[in-house]
Amino acid sequence: MVSGRSREVDRNGGRAARFFPAALLSQTAGADAVVSPDGARALHATLGSQYVAAPQRQRYVEYPGAAHMMDELTRQRAWAESLSWLERFLR
Numbered sequence: 001m002v003s004g005r006s007r008e009v010d011r012n013g014g015r016a017a018r019f020f021p022a023a024l025l026s027q028t029a030g031a032d033a034v035v036s037p038d039g040a041r042a043l044h045a046t047l048g049s050q051y052v053a054a055p056q057r058q059r060y061v062e063y064p065g066a067a068h069m070m071d072e073l074t075r076q077r078a079w080a081e082s083l084s085w086l087e088r089f090l091r
Helices: 004-010 038-051 070-089
Strands: 024-029 058-063
Touching: 024 038, 024 070, 038 058, 058 070
Parallel strands: 024 058
Antiparallel strands: none
């Protein structure tokens, strides 16, 4: 589970510092019964202090009420967010 892994990242030699300056986007379905959003939330909370110098390089988006199989509108929003992120950071 990712949430346990994010805690492990912090405990094991401060590996969270190795993420920065990589651009990191995570998107989760808030009501996902298959993959809990807790892990991504915890990871971004853990990494927050590493991205103080460039907070725009880390983004967490949670779609409240969305299930694992997102509805069409939510899926379109997630794709738009992904494409925007890639255009911004893959130049």
